Amino acid sequence: xxxxxxxxxxxxxxxxxxxxxxxxxxxxxxxxxxxxxxxxxxxxxxxxxxxxxxxxxxxxxxxxxxxxxxxxxxxxxxxxxxxxxxxxxxxxxxxxxxxxxxxxxxxxxxxxxxxxxxxxxxxxxxxxxxxxxxxxxxxxx
Amino acid sequence: xxxxxxxxxxxxxxxxxxxxxxxxxxxxxxxxxxxxxxxxxxxxxxxxxxxxxxxxxxxxxxxxxxxxxxxxxxxxxxxxxxxxxxxxxxxxxxxxxxxxxxxxxxxxxxxxxxxxxxxxxxxxxxxxx
Numbered sequence: 392x393x394x395x396x397x398x399x400x401x402x403x404x405x406x407x408x409x410x411x412x413x414x415x416x417x418x419x420x421x422x423x424x425x426x427x428x429x430x431x432x433x434x435x436x437x438x439x440x441x442x443x444x445x446x447x448x449x450x451x452x453x454x455x456x457x458x459x460x461x462x463x464x465x466x467x468x469x470x471x472x473x474x475x476x477x478x479x480x481x482x483x484x485x486x487x488x489x490x491x492x493x494x495x496x497x498x499x500x501x502x503x504x505x506x507x508x509x510x511x512x513x514x515x516x517x518x519x520x521x522x523x524x525x526x527x528x529x530x531x532x
Numbered sequence: 533x534x535x536x537x538x539x540x541x542x543x544x545x546x547x548x549x550x551x552x553x554x555x556x557x558x559x560x561x562x563x564x565x566x567x568x569x570x571x572x573x574x575x576x577x578x579x580x581x582x583x584x585x586x587x588x589x590x591x592x593x594x595x596x597x598x599x600x601x602x603x604x605x606x607x608x609x610x611x612x613x614x615x616x617x618x619x620x621x622x623x624x625x626x627x628x629x630x631x632x633x634x635x636x637x638x639x640x641x642x643x644x645x646x647x648x649x650x651x652x653x654x655x656x657x658x659x660x661x
Contacts, residue, residue, distance in 0.1 A: 399540070400539065400543075403540070403543040403544075404543070437570050438570060438571070438572045438651055438652075439570040439571065439572045440570070441572065442589070442591075442593075442650055442651075443572075443574050443589065444588070444589050444590060444591045445586075445587070445588045445589065446576065446586065446587045446588075447585065447586045447601075448584075448585040448586070449585075450585065450603065455585070463591050465593075505591060518583055518585070518603055519583060519603070519604075520583070521578065521583050521584075521585075522577070522578050522579065522583075523575070523576065523577055523578065524575070524576040524578075525573065525574075525575050525576075526573065526574045526575075526576070527571060527572065527573045527574075528571070528572045528573070528574075529570065529571045529572075530570040530571075
């Protein structure tokens with residue numbers, strides 16, 4: 392009876408150790424690929440059905456204060472897009488870190504039609520030193 | 533006997549608990565709609581000292597010419613543009629000598645961009661010489 396109990400305990404402890412070690416070694420941890428968004432080796436993020444057709448930076452009092460981005464819906468059905476812009480002038484950037492002030496949604500754009508998004512910069516930039524813009528377009532509907 | 537049952541119960545519930553916690557922890561896929569994951573980007577590098585404030589790529593499927601608008605007027609200089617895809621392969625290029633002075637420059641691409649290439653357009657580099 393005592394031997395039988397010991398065998399059961401050993402079996403249970405063995406199973407317990409096996410389960411813990413299996414999880415601990417991360418056999419099923421597939422989350423590693425989640426950090427590849429935007430990376431060169433990421434093949435799971437398709438491009439949106441949209442072309443950027445026009446970029447206009449608006450000046451006010453010698454500062455660039457906003458960007459107007461026009462996109463064309465290249466799909467056969469209507470979509471809306473989230474457009475984000477980061478612009479740099481020297482060491483200044485147009486956005487405040489940690490906010491979404493650099494993004495604006497377009498209205499729903501019909502197939503083959505164009506629509507615009509105006510992004511007002513949180514930080515106006517000196518218009519004489521603007522040298523870089525990074526625009527992203529995300530298809531949201 | 534009671535002690536044995538208690539020990540067995542302890543192990544059984546321990547294993548059950550570990551399995552329950554391990555399932556969510558093992559990285560169930562984050563499903564989202566295909567539309568949400570469609571992201572494109574365009575980077576514009578203006579290495580001229582004239583401050584480009586406008587870039588019209590046109591609404592056609594292909595890009596044969598690009599109109600640039602600068603804050604400062606350009607005169608007797610050549611404006612060049614280079615377009616590359618997400619793999620940094622050049623897919624379009626062109627240049628235009630500007631005279632007389634003007635803030636608007638239309639560059640006809642010597643290597644125009646096809647419809648397929650437009651989908652992959654990632655970088656625009658503008659320079660003046």
